[in-house]
Amino acid sequence: MLAVFAAIVILFGVLAQHDAGLSQAGTYVAIFAPAAIGLSILLGNVNQISVGQAGFFGIGAYSVGYLTVERGWPFWTAAPLGIALAAAIGVGLGFIALRFRGHYLAMATLAFGLIAAGVFHAAPFLGHASGITGIPYPQAGPLTISGHVAYWFAWIVAFVIALLSLSLLRGRAGRAFEAIRNDELAAETIGIPTRRYKIVAFAYAGALAAAGGATFAAYLGLVNPDAVGIALSVDVLLMVVLGGSGLISGALFGAALIGYLNVVGHQWDNWREVGYGALVVLCVIFAPGGVLGTLRRLAFARAPSTRAAPPPPAVIAAPPVRAPSAEPLAVRGVTKRFGGLVALDDVSFSLQPGTLTALIGPNGAGKTTLFNAICGIGRPTAGRIAIGGADVTGRQPHRIAALGVGRTFQNARLFGAMTVFENVAAAAAANRRVADRRARAVLARLGLDHLAGVLAKDLAFGDRRRAELARAVAAEPWLLLVDEPAAGLNGPERERLNADLLALRDAGTTLLLIEHDMKLVMAISQRVIVLEFGRVIADAAPAEVQRDPRVIAAYLGTAT
Amino acid sequence: MLQLLIAGLTVGSEFALIALGIHIILRATRVVNFAQGEFSIVGGLIALTCAEVLHANAWFALAGATLAGFVLGLVFEIVVLRPAGRTGGEAGVTIATIGAVFVLLYGHALVPGWGSDSHPLPGFGGPANIVILSLSKDGGAVVQVQSLWVFALLIAALAALYVFFERTYYGKAIRAAAENPLGARLVGIDVNSARAISVALGIALAAYGGTIIGPITLVGGAAGFALTIKGFVAAIVGGLESPVGCVAGGFVVGVLQVFLQSRMSYDVADPLVYSVLLLMLLVRPQGLFGRRDVVRD
Incomplete structure (x- = not known):
């Protein structure tokens, strides 16, 4: 797609060589394209709206204006400084973004754009309403970048940015963005630092807009507050929405379309x-995907494939893992209250490396709450949790995951719009090539390779659970928390699950398993912890627990 | 000082109504309506048309603008927000409201008699144009009768809203639908209409606010985006989830703005008001009156 664009740009450049009007229109498209690419990533991949791209654009433009005119810097140092400044401010906005869920943030970006415009207006060294004029054309050796030369320069900048962004989205970051967009919490638990990625996305989008702004200032030789006002922010948003958010080529297409419409409709103002x-x-x-997104969807429409699973192949041994200490997990006096409800009440236990322990208890006993506390989802009200000998109480989920902790959810939180393969690879915590290799290996080991290309949301229920298990083990965790893996599985699938869990245990993984299927629990666990109303009421070998009158009472009720 | 305070409370009344509208629409749709300020301006312009073309008095103009706002709100929800939500989710709806800003902002400039200029709106009348309020022998303030009308009409609107949401079946049903759409549907509430009525009420409030302030600040012009964001600053200052907070926040922002504008040029004062938003988001995102637990997951 980008190659097609490049061809059009070159053709247009040659044709517009002697037509100053055309050349200028083409240059403008290249100048605004980076801001659109940045917003496209923000909107399409991180699902955040920004109405503040003009502010960043202005920072780039004013940095070049001020530093070259007032300080005598060359363009080549002024522009990078402006871009860095915009990135730094983007980090700041990103922090605000994290404080809110939903789309209130868009309002904060609007405020940022207006504040930036206010600063450009008010700062005495930025020339107030008339702005900065007389910005020198950049020199590249003997070549002055002005007129039609600037057309080529601006497009080279735009394509470098497009290619850079594309490789970013095709690499590890792209997968992480996709995972975050699908399910933020699940992304955290496979070790993706969702907050950091969001902040980086803001900074990146800001930096790209600033790069466009720097080119703008150097091309026009001037910058003023009107040029970088709120209208520009909305234009950029329009480019992305029209072209297709999340698509680099969509942003380019949108920029070109708006550039064209601006030229065609320049005497129509209000209309x-x-x-x-x-x-x-x-x-x-x-056309929620924009013009290009919609075309792409039509072109690549694929029918959901939910083929019946062939009989699972033999279990392949899992690669050996080792916990970094003799105590992979220690829960000490953990209490969790939700308002007046005590979900966990002074729970303490510790696990031996390479063992499989079942956590059972009636509904509402606090089992999943305990899993959440271990994973860093919701800080315990009291008590400490140590993983691999390190106190992790209150640590963020992705940092706990990065220690070597995997988990599955009761309701199988896969990334629905990603394929099984992508789900697993996103968790493999490595660069793209290594991640892909690991993902293939894990899928083969768990007998899921025939489902690799299926979208997670199209999976049958049992396959969904097993795919989630595959995702959880992709990073080769030494502590694995499995929440009701057998629920909804049929007979052969259960047997396969048994074997997979035992293979993981034999490889040295410490497993903690929430399960209601007593046959499964008794068959594979070495130890059973029973929770009732948030308290540990039994903690012993399976056979012993089975005879414990308190456990029987908890499950069957007491005869009175 | 007192003079500035009263001027601030007067413009703050409009911010309060914008903030309340944002609050009501946010509760119903989970989305901040960027076009709120634009609807306020269009409301004021409709009142202008009522007064000038239909020769209605100020009261009928106010009723006309509010009613028109309600109808516009219904259309807005059914034609724009609802379909946008089906295909684009919350992000889509937010973007659609930004698109609506442009339709309204540049669209109203195309209407004959409206244009892009500001116009005075006839006042609500009263015995004298100004009254002198003197609290002590050296300090006093000149208060426009119109300011008093603004306060009275704000209080009337708040009272009406309170009675509607707290005391009537429909108001409670709408709140229930906003709180828990599935649950409301299960007990037989028509969630779609409840949402449409919420949006219509929010827009009607905006139109009402734009009209009652009209005799003082003029109606029309391109200030809609600024109004939206000041209303949003008010809502954030007071607490987006609390109606009382929205009103209090409106007053705070109004007074702050008037105070800043008395010291420096508008170009500087307005961005300073906006920076309050970023500051609040960083320091106390739940607002002065909001509870902490409603802000984050």
Whole structure:
């Protein structure tokens, strides 16, 4: 797709060589494209709206203006400084973004854009309303970057940015973004630092806009507050929505489309803007993926495939893992209250390396709450949790996961819009090549390779659970928490699950298993911990627990 | 000082109504309506048309603008927000409201008689144009009768909202639908209409606010985005989840703005007001009156 764009750009460049108007229109597209690419990543991959791209664009433009005119810097040092400044401010906005769920954040970016415009207006050294003029054209050796040369320069910048962004999205970061967008909590538990990724996305989007702004200032030789006002932010949003968010080529397409419409409709002022507004609304309603996204969907439409699973192949031994200490997990006096409800009440136990322990108890006993506390989801009200000898109480889930802790959820939280393969690879915690290799190996080992290309949301229920197990073990954790893995599985699937769990244990993984299927629990666990109303009421070998009158009472009720 | 305070409370009344509208629409749709300020301006302009073309008095103009706001809100929800939500989720709805800003902002400039300029709106009348409020022998303030009307009409609107949401079956049903759509549906509440009525009420409030302030600040012009964001700052200052907070926040922002504008140019004062938003988001995102636990998951 990018190659097609490159061809068009070159063709256009050659044709517009002697037409200053055309050349300028083409250059503008290249200047605004980076801001659109940045927002496209933010909106399409991190699902955050920004109406502040003009602010970042202005930071790039004003940095170049101020530093070259007032300080005599060359463009080549002024521009990177402006970009770095924008990235730093993007980090700040990213922090605000993290404080909110939902889309209130868009309002904060709008405020940022208006504040930036206010600063450009008010700062005495930025020339107030008339801005900065007389910005020198950049020199590249004997070549002055102005006129049509600037067309080529701006497009080279735009394509470098496009390619950089594309490789970013195709690499580990792209998978992480995708995982975050699908299920933030699950992404955390496979070790993806969701907060950091969001902040990075903000900084990156800001830096790209600033790069466009720097080119803008050098091309026009001037910058003023009007040029970087709120209208530009909305134009950039429009480019992304029209072109297709999350697609690099979509952002380029959108930038070109708006550039074209601006030229065509330049004497239509109000009508044009009304039309833009209406286009945004229509696009959201009728073509949510933008023009390119919709075309792509039509071209690559694939039918959901939910083939019946062939008989699972023989179990292959898991690669050996080792806990870093003799105590992979120690829970000490953990209490968790939700308002007046005590979900966990002074729970203490510790696990031996390479053992399989079952955690059982009636519904509402606090089993999943305990899993959450161990994984860092919700800080315990009291007590400490140590994993591998390190106190992890209150640590973020992705940091706990990174220690070597895997987990599955009761309701199988896969990344629905990603394939099984991508789900597993996202968790493999490595660069793309290594991750892909590991993912293939894990899928083969668990007998899921025939499902690799199926979207997770199209999976049958049992396959979904096993795929989640595959994702949890992809990073080769030494502590694995499995929440009701057998629920909804049929007979052969259960047998296969047994074997897989035992293979993991034999490889040295310490397993903690929540399960209601007593046959499974008794068959494979070496130790059973029983929770009732948040308290540990039994902790012993399976046979012993089975005879414990308190456990029987908890499950069957007491005869009175 | 007192003079500034009263001026601040007057413009703050409009911010309060914008903030309340944002709050009501947010509760119903989980989305912040970027077009809230734009609807306020269009509301004021509709009142202008009522007054000038239909020769209605200020009260009928207010009723006309509010009613038109309600109808516009219904159309907005059914034609824009609902379909956008089906295909684009919350992000889609938010973007659609930004698109709506442009339709309204540049669209109202195309309407004959409205244009892109600001217009004065006839006042609500009263015995004298100004009254002098003197609290001590050296300090006093000149208060426009119109300011008093603004306060009275704000209180009337708040009272009406309170009675509607707390005392009537429909109001409670709408709150239930916003709180828990599935649960509400199960007990037989028509969630779609409840949402449409919420949005319509929010927009009607915006139009009402734009009209009652009209005799003082003029109606029309391109200030809609600024109004939206000041209303949002008010809501964040007071607490987005608390109606009382929205009103209090409106007053705080109004007073702050008037105070800053008396010291420096608008170009500087307004961005300073906006920076309060970023500051609040960083320091106390639940607002001055909000509870901590409602902010994050």
